[in-house]
Amino acid sequence: MSKGYIQELSNNVERIHVRYNNRYGIAIAGDLYMIKDIDKNKKYPAIIVGAPYGGVKEQGPSVYANELAQRGFVVLTFDQVFMGESGGEPRNVSSPDIFSESFSAAVDYLGVKIPYVDRERIGVIGICGSAGFALSAAQVDTRIKAIATASMYDMSVAARLGQNAEQIQNMKEALSLKRWEDAQNGCPEYLPGFPEEPFDEVPAGTPEPGAEWMRFYAVKRGHHSSARGGFTTTSSMAMMNYDLLTHIDEITPRPILFVIGNRAHSKFFSESAYEKANNPKEIYTVEDAEHIDLYDRTDRIPFDKFESFFKKNM
Template identity: 35%
Template sequence: MRTTIKATLLAAMVGISAAEVEAADYKQNPFTLTYGGAITKNEPGKVNIRPVTYTLNGLEIVANVYTPANYDAGKKYHAVVVAHPNGGVKEQVAGLYAQRLAEQGYITIAADAAYQGASGGQPRNVDKPAYRIEDIHGMADFIARYPGVDSAHLGLLGICGGGGYSLAAAKTDKRFKSIATVSMFNSGRVRRNGYGDSQLDTVQQRLEQASAARAQEAAGGEILYAGAANLTDEQIAKLPFDLYRQGYEYYWKTHAHPNSTFKYTMSSLLDLMRFDATDQIELIQQPLLMIAGSKADSLYMTEDAFAKATGTKDKELFKIEGATHIETYWVPAYVDAAMGKLTAFYARTL
């Protein structure tokens, strides 16, 4: 089933305050949240945010749990795990969707990936698929035991890179009764083939670089990083893809957070380049909703995964008309469109 909706920014802005439309300055938010309309204080009877920590495989994981209005630990609530994008942290788009879902009555959790954000792990910014998938299992472990959570009704939402890893986690973790993605990004495919499969002719060369970086690490040498760049506005404007141009704007300017970074250890590419989010995707038998912008240059990844997800008969690809990849992170009209689908999907499947 494929559906397309039209949403305009103007219509979404009607009745919305400037504070809700604009990004939040993390320095002005007590929870360092960066998104418009973010919680600034916990108040009785409203959605609250509860910073938590827990241990996963010997590492401290730092997360935010969002509880719905009038939360009562003695009652039972459905819950949703939210996985953040590559380079993102829980205070950005993952937090926005977690808060919006809590407004719909769910208990939600958004955690920083191990080795990233405020979570533990050395060296910093290791980005291995196995770790990111384990992070999702770990969020499920924690939230299933959170007061008030009915663990038999657990959903999963993955955004960008977190979407690809959510697909991978849900293949085998049947605690997740339904899975949704927003602007899914298949990290393995992109690291291997380049964005838009634009670097197929340099795969072996980049594998050699990653292998050398691992050898250097193993010998106690300097840890090399990929993806680290401090670009000028002029350089950003010349980037070939909307995702990269708007991504720099989002992560470095409008929704910047000090724990968020594009860089990752070069040696991580040994794991990333042999990973693909669609491998064995037919193991997903749960209901699946995949959301992406109709103008996203990353749309090909969602469409590819959706076509290969043959194990579930309950699946939908929902395109938000006019939206690019990054615009689904913050533009009110597009977030509202995504939330409209997510709300109905989780209400039906959880």
């Protein structure tokens, strides 16, 4: 298996490392997947796959890309800016605007730089936190023709989740004071949640949902040294002050597919977004699947559903 990738690359698939800039001039590192011996004189539909919040292209996106390339799509995965092999300083900073822009930058790259991609047939899959950013991009970028999410998280909602007004105010105060500290130190605080080297197993007594994240990111199943969990502490301020899905109803008439696991703790994010969106829209439930199962479990990820959705709608 190639270094860092959690998915063995099919003998029928070619993977090429690529780099391109977003509209801010920050370099984005990506992987382009396609069937081997592809006829580059033809035009093919393309799918952009975004990693979970804090994840990298070598994790869940490589699983999706490996399979979808075999089904006739050109697939682009990428590291978010400030993450993995992409540019941007300081590292591990997050921004709802810039992270959403990454999807439009991927559309730019596919439509301009890859001549065998049909720029009228470009779709997106957002896994976990990338789902919110993908939907946000699609609200304004009509070049994205179809959008699917897997185990969706809306990080702008998650930033305030489960807190009352007093708790939110206290968090704002703490984050504001942290900015003084960051400014004095000359760099923002980043506290990784996962080990540099993978555990053999999740430490006993780890509570949920933390234990679920550990079952993927902290053990050999999904561990990657560039995806150690979370972002700089004050990154939460940007998420608290932003609503990723304000205009989700304006994606229509382009279709949205929400894929959820029946045991996923995150189901309500997809259900809430589904209610806000206009038709055409669909929720598809995967049986016997928790949130992280839609990252990498090929016996759970409904690739037939994704294939039919994109081939019908692009």
